[in-house]
Amino acid sequence: MKKPSEALNWSKLRGQIVGLGENSVRKSYYPSLQKRLLELERYKVFIEQTTDALFLFPLSSGLIEYVNAAASKLLSLPTDLITGHMLSRFIDEVSWEKCMAFYASQDLRLLISGFLVDSKGAPLCSVEMLFVKISFSGQEFLVVSARDISARMKAEAEIRALNETLEQQVIERTADLKEALRQQKVMHEHLMESEKLAALGGLVAGVAHEVNTPLGVSVTAASLIGQKNDDFKRLYNEGQLKKTDLDNYVSCIDEVAKILMLNLKNASDLIRSFKKVAVSQSTEEKSTIQLKEYFMDIIQSLSPGMKKNKILIDLKCEPDLNFVGFPGALAQILTNLIMNSVKHGFDGLTEGKVSIDLSIENEMLSIIYKDNGSGIEAENLKHLYEPFFSTRKEDGGTGLGMHVTYNLVTQLMCGEINCSSKPGVGTEFTIRIPC
Amino acid sequence: MSSLEMRKFVAPEFVFGTEAINLTGQYAQHYYSKKVLVVTDKGVIDAGWLDRVTESLDAVNIPYSVFSELTPNPKDYEVFAGVECYLKHHCDVIIAVGGGSPMDCAKAIAIVSTNHSPIHEFEGIDKVRWPMPPLICVPTTGGTSADVSQFAIITNSDQKRKMAIISKSVVPDIALVDPLTLLTMDPYLSACSGMDALVHAIEAFVSNANSAFTDLHALESIRILNENLEQSIIFPDNVDYRIEVMRGSLEAGLAFSNASLGGVHAMAHALGGTFDLPHGECNSLLLEHMIRFNYKASEDRYKKIAQVMKMNLRNEPAQQVRNGLIEKLRALRTRIGICDALGSRGIHASDISSLARKAIADPCMVTNPRIPVLRDIEVVYEEAL
Numbered sequence: 001m002k003k004p005s006e007a008l009n010w011s012k013l014r015g016q017i018v019g020l021g022e023n024s025v026r027k028s029y030y031p032s033l034q035k036r037l038l039e040l041e042r043y044k045v046f047i048e049q050t051t052d053a054l055f056l057f058p059l060s061s062g063l064i065e066y067v068n069a070a071a072s073k074l075l076s077l078p079t080d081l082i083t084g085h086m087l088s089r090f091i092d093e094v095s096w097e098k099c100m101a102f103y104a105s106q107d108l109r110l111l112i113s114g115f116l117v118d119s120k121g122a123p124l125c126s127v128e129m130l131f132v133k134i135s136f137s138g139q140e141f142l143v144v145s146a147r148d149i150s151a152r153m154k155a156e157a158e159i160r161a162l163n164e165t166l167e168q169q170v171i172e173r174t175a176d177l178k179e180a181l182r183q184q185k186v187m188h189e190h191l192m193e194s195e196k197l198a199a200l201g202g203l204v205a206g207v208a209h210e211v212n213t214p215l216g217v218s219v220t221a222a223s224l225i226g227q228k229n230d231d232f233k234r235l236y237n238e239g240q241l242k243k244t245d246l247d248n249y250v251s252c253i254d255e256v257a258k259i260l261m262l263n264l265k266n267a268s269d270l271i272r273s274f275k276k277v278a279v280s281q282s283t284e285e286k287s288t289i290q291l292k293e294y295f296m297d298i299i300q301s302l303s304p305g306m307k308k309n310k311i312l313i314d315l316k317c318e319p320d321l322n323f324v325g326f327p328g329a330l331a332q333i334l335t336n337l338i339m340n341s342v343k344h345g346f347d348g349l350t351e352g353k354v355s356i357d358l359s360i361e362n363e364m365l366s367i368i369y370k371d372n373g374s375g376i377e378a379e380n381l382k383h384l385y386e387p388f389f390s391t392r393k394e395d396g397g398t399g400l401g402m403h404v405t406y407n408l409v410t411q412l413m414c415g416e417i418n419c420s421s422k423p424g425v426g427t428e429f430t431i432r433i434p435c
Numbered sequence: 436m437s438s439l440e441m442r443k444f445v446a447p448e449f450v451f452g453t454e455a456i457n458l459t460g461q462y463a464q465h466y467y468s469k470k471v472l473v474v475t476d477k478g479v480i481d482a483g484w485l486d487r488v489t490e491s492l493d494a495v496n497i498p499y500s501v502f503s504e505l506t507p508n509p510k511d512y513e514v515f516a517g518v519e520c521y522l523k524h525h526c527d528v529i530i531a532v533g534g535g536s537p538m539d540c541a542k543a544i545a546i547v548s549t550n551h552s553p554i555h556e557f558e559g560i561d562k563v564r565w566p567m568p569p570l571i572c573v574p575t576t577g578g579t580s581a582d583v584s585q586f587a588i589i590t591n592s593d594q595k596r597k598m599a600i601i602s603k604s605v606v607p608d609i610a611l612v613d614p615l616t617l618l619t620m621d622p623y624l625s626a627c628s629g630m631d632a633l634v635h636a637i638e639a640f641v642s643n644a645n646s647a648f649t650d651l652h653a654l655e656s657i658r659i660l661n662e663n664l665e666q667s668i669i670f671p672d673n674v675d676y677r678i679e680v681m682r683g684s685l686e687a688g689l690a691f692s693n694a695s696l697g698g699v700h701a702m703a704h705a706l707g708g709t710f711d712l713p714h715g716e717c718n719s720l721l722l723e724h725m726i727r728f729n730y731k732a733s734e735d736r737y738k739k740i741a742q743v744m745k746m747n748l749r750n751e752p753a754q755q756v757r758n759g760l761i762e763k764l765r766a767l768r769t770r771i772g773i774c775d776a777l778g779s780r781g782i783h784a785s786d787i788s789s790l791a792r793k794a795i796a797d798p799c800m801v802t803n804p805r806i807p808v809l810r811d812i813e814v815v816y817e818e819a820l
Contacts, residue, residue, distance in 0.1 A: 013801045016560040017695045018644045019443030019585075019603050026445055027566035027604040 053116070053127075053146040055087055058139055059103065062086045074116055074125060074148060087144060091129070092117050099131055103142070108133050116146060126150050191387065195404045196332070202339075210304035211270050214263035221260040228252050270301065289327050291358050291365075292317040298331050302338055310351040311342065317358035323365050325433065329408040336401045337369050337429060344391065345373020345427060360435065364415075367431040375423040384419055409433065442646035444693050447583055448609045451685060453674070455613040456484065456573055459530060460491035462609050466569040468528035471499040472521045474541035476506075479533040482619035484575050488532050500524040502544075508597070508707050508714070509540035510590045514554045517544040530571045531607075534628065535579030535588075535714060538572050542587035542605055545570050554589055558598040560798060563605060570607040575616035576628040577680040579714070580635060580688020582610035590708050596793045597708035606692070614681035615674065622668050625680075626771040627715030629664040632684040633657065634718040637726075637740060638697040639690035641733045642802040649694035652686040654743050659683035661744045661767075668771050698807065699725045701797035702815065705790045712780055719773045720780075723761040724818045730757045732805035778820040787816045 015021060047054060053071030057064045067082045075082060075090055088096045095114030102110040110131040115123035127146040134141050232249050235241045292315070299313050338354065346352035357368040376384065383389040385406040409417040415433035450458060463471050471492060475485050480503060492499050502520045505513040521529070521544055531541035543554050545567035550557070557563055572582035581587070587600040617625070636656035639649055660683040667676035702725070703717035730737055734753055741748060741760045748756060768774075782790075791812040794800065800807070807815075 010801050010806070013560060013798065014644050014695075017601060017798060017801060019445060019693065020441055021561050023561040024443070024603045026606065029566055032565070 051148070055082075055090075055144040055146075056141055057087065058141050059133075060139070071146070074127075074146065076118070076124070089119075090116055091146075092121075092123065095129060099144075102131055113149070126153055188387075192404060192407065195401070207270055207301065211267050213304075214266040214270075217263040218260050218267070221256045221263070224256050225253060225260075228256075270304075272297075286324055286326055289323050289325060289330070291321045291323050292319050294327065294330070295334065295356065295358065298334050299338070302335060311346060312351075312353045313338070314353065314355045315358070316356065321358065321360060323360065324435065325365070326408075326412060329412055333367075333405050333408055333431070334369075336405045340401060341371040341373055341427070345371045345375070347374070349373065363435045365433045365435060367429075367433075369429040369431070370426060371428075372426040375425055375427050376419070376421040377423055381419065381421060442644075442648065442693070443603075444646070444648045445585065445603050445606055446689055446692070447607050449583060449612055449685070450609070451612045451614075451682065453613060453615050453678070455611040456487050456616065457491050458611050459488045459571060459573060460493075460495040460497060462571050462611070463492060463497050463528055463530065464495050466528050466571075466608070468497055468569070470524055470526045471497055471528050471530055472517075472524065472526040472544070473499050473501045473530045473532060474505075474517060474544060475501065475503050475532040475537050476534075477503060479537065479575055482575070482616075484532055484573070484616055484619070488530060488573065499530075500526060503537075505536060505540045507536050508590050508711055509536050509543065509588075510592045511554050511598075512592060514540060514543040514547060514589060517541075518547045521548050526568075528569045528571070529567075530573065531582075532573045532575060534574070534576035534624075535581050535631075538574065538579070538581035539587045539589065541570065541572070542567075542581070542607070543589050543600070546587070546600065546605070554600075555591065555598065557600045557602075558591075560601045561603075562600070563602045566604060572607045572610045573616070574610065574612060574681075574684075576620060576624065576684075577614070577617050577677070578628050578632055578684035578688070580632065580684050580691070582607060582612065583685065583688040584692040586692070588704065590711075595709050597704040597797070599704065599798045601798055612681060612685055614678040617667070617677040617681055618672065618674070620671075622671065623772055625668050625671065626768070626773055627713055627719065628684070629660060629667070629680060629715075629771070630719040630722075630768055630773060631715035632680075632687045633660045633664065634699055634722050635687035635691040635696065636660065636683075637722070638699055639687065639694040640740060641729065641736045641804045642691075642694040642697055643804055644802045645694045645736075649690040651690075653690035653694070654739070656683045656686035656690060657740055658743045659686065665767065665771055695802040696799040697725070697803040698729065698794075698800055698805075698812070698815070701800040701803070702790070702794040702812065704797050704799065705793035706777070706782070708793065709786070709790060710780070710782065716773060716780075719768045720777055721815070721819050722768075723765050724815045726761055726764070727757065727818070728807070728811065728815055729804045736804075776820055777816070782816075782820060784817065784820065787813050787820075790816055 012021075016024060018024075048069045050068070051070050053074050054066070054068040055064050055071060056066040064083050064085055064087060067079050069079075071082065072079045082090065087099065091099075092115040095112055098110065098112050098114075111128065112131075113126065113128050116125055116127050118124050125148050128149045129144060129146045132143045132145075134143055228249060232241075232245070235245055295315055295317065299315065334356075341352065341354055352371060352373055354369070354371045356370075357366075359366050380389075380391060384402050387403040389403075406417060409415045409431055413433045415431060417432075418430045419427065420430075421427040473485065473488060473492075475488075479485055485501065485503075489499060489501075500520060502517045504516055517540060520526075529541050529545050531538040546557055546563050547554055549565045549567050550563065574580070574582040583606070585601055585603050585606050587605050589598050589600065590596070591598050620628070633656075636653045639645065640653035640657070642649075645653075659679050663676050663679035663683065667673065667680045670676060699718055699721045702721050703714060706712050706717045706721075707714050726737065730753070737760060738748065738756055741756055741763075744760070744763060746756075746759055746763060751759070791809055794812050795807065795809055
């Protein structure tokens with residue numbers, strides 16, 4: 001006995017076998033044909049609506065079989081005046097030559113620039129033309145698409161012009177920059193010179209001021225001797241000279257002579273030290289320096305300026321240590337460091353200590369300068385070597401001292417300088433110069 | 436059939452008559468063919484019918500390719516090879532020349548060439564989506580009537596069963612039915628194909644999808660074949676008998692294409708798929724046993740068949756009519772050379788259960804007058820052994 005559901009199924013199958021099923025249709029090509037036609041219509045619309053001109057002709061005859069609306073528009077001709085003719089009628093001669101060469105070759109594509117021309121051969125518009133060989137139903141065809149590039153060519157010309165002016169502008173600007181750079185270099189050199197001169201000037205002023213004092217004392221002493229001599233001469237001429245007078249005279253002259261000697265020696269030392277420093281600074285040639293002696297001289301030449309505060313300078317150096325270098329530069333560096341300690345480090349302090357360590361190791365001269373002054377703030381440490389940076393501009397500081405020092409160490413003497421400082425504790429400079 | 440039920444009738448264009456084979460070229464032209472694929476088999480080529488077709492094509496300058504690598508009971512891989520041939524040679528029209536095998540194979544090739552799926556996907560009813568290319572059939576047997584039918588039967592080589600592809604869209608565009616092609620058939624082939632046609636007609640008549648239109652053709656077919664089949668085998672060179680047999684086959688085809696078949700064909704398909712036996716032979720050996728099974732369900736119809744076959748009924752009881760009919764058919768087939776039973780063809784009792792399972796799943800079983808259960812089929816096979 002068949003189950004009811006199966007019977008139903010068989011009934012449905014029977015209906016289908018007989019031909020009454022939903023899909024029991026005798027074959028028809030029409031639905032797919034319609035679909036294809038629709039596709040073709042759509043395709044045709046694309047081809048017609050494209051702005052590129054399209055020409056199609058078989059290679060065998062060369063006569064245009066199909067041309068689209070864009071071609072008709074660009075040539076200003078109805079399509080039936082274009083079909084049936086050869087493409088040579090509508091493009092310039094040079095392009096046609098190229099087309100012929102392509103036609104004979106094995107290539108499948110050719111892209112060139114040319115012109116569409118009118119019936120008299122005059123150019124209508126610039127076009128970019130693409131020639132493509134295609135095969136269809138056993139026949140060979142050429143498809144030519146021509147794109148109006150007049151707008152593009154105009155834009156290209158504008159860009160080219162702009163490019164040229166840009167290049168000119170770049171050249172001009174570069175010249176300007178070069179000039180500015182040159183001027184800045186010159187200025188920089190001048191500034192360096194000025195600083196040197198200023199430093200020198202300061203030194204000279206300091207020395208002059210200091211030499212004045214012992215010279216003044218010497219003048220006073222000399223005039224005292226003159227005075228005592230006059231007194232002695234008078235007493236002797238009046239026959240009033242007693243032994244006590246002679247004793248007083250001699251002891252007085254003794255004392256004054258000592259004072260005179262001392263002060264003149266002071267002055268002489270000062271001048272001698274200064275001379276050493278000044279002479280070396282102006283010639284700037286390398287010479288052998290006896291480090292300990294030289295540095296002592298420099299320190300001494302600066303000592304008058306440090307009388308204000310009780311500053312102790314402790315120089316540690318091997319007595320026979322020599323160095324071939326620029327003496328002037330070294331003097332300037334040391335002067336600068338010491339003056340900075342005086343002006344900034346010990347400003348407001350009653351006393352201070354500076355230690356200077358000189359040594360030569362591994363062909364490097366190392367100068368370790370330490371003071372126990374108020375130190376440099378971290379913020380200012382960053383700008384230490386910057387030109388014109390000064391925390392004391394109002395005192396007449398040019399702000400170039402450390403910059404000059406930096407340049408002398410690194411550029412003239414090819415060395416390195418490092419600074420570390422702790423506010424309230426002190427400042428340390430480490431300078432290393434190759435021998 | 437209730438007169439309230441609807442029926443459809445589909446027949447292709449056909450030309451019936453001697454020398455119809457010469458029209459092949461003309462019809463290929465009608466379909467604007469650029470290249471024809473001719474599907475045929477070795478037997479047909481040897482008989483010379485392929486040459487007639489190719490001459491006809493040459494006369495109208497239509498190029499062609501020939502595909503003939505197929506065997507009786509066409510297999511799925513043969514279809515695939517045929518499709519490759521079709522596509523490789525850029526064919527657009529198919530011409531089938533031969534018996535059921537080349538024609539079914541050609542139909543399958545046509546389906547696959549436009550639907551682009553393996554043939555297995557079309558098994559069943561109305562599974563063919565896209566229309567196949569124009570198909571011209573030139574039958575050379577009388578016959579399977581594949582030239583007019585909506586059926587294509589392909590063997591699934593892996594599963595060893597026959598797949599039925601049924602669709603109105605499988606009906607060929609034109610059949611060129613030339614009775615002269617029957618002249619080259621050997622007696623056994625004549626007998627098998629003739630009995631196949633008779634079975635078609637009988638099954639179409641008793642089918643539960645019969646209609647007045649199909650009845651017309653079915654009965655006429657039975658009448659013609661009954662009168663002429665045996666004679667056409669005894670006198671193989673007599674053209675008139677051949678004409679009648681071919682006409683009978685065509686009528687049977689018109690009938691069964693629209694009313695479908697029944698249990699005999701379902702069981703024959705199972706046999707053919709498993710053992711590769713000739714289709715006509717299987718039908719002949721099963722017919723009488725199936726009638727015995729079906730008789731009660733369609734008594735009047737069988738009586739009508741007996742009448743048409745010029746049997747003297749004269750108030751005989753049903754059972755006797757049945758037995759008489761069965762005996763008449765058995766005698767007929769034996770006389771024309773289809774003797775013995777399935778057992779002598781190498782079928783054993785052990786094969787029956789798998790055969791029965793395949794048979795009951797065949798679409799042809801749907802229109803059998805009496806709905807069987809599996810056991811019923813097994814019994815019929817047993818009787819046929």
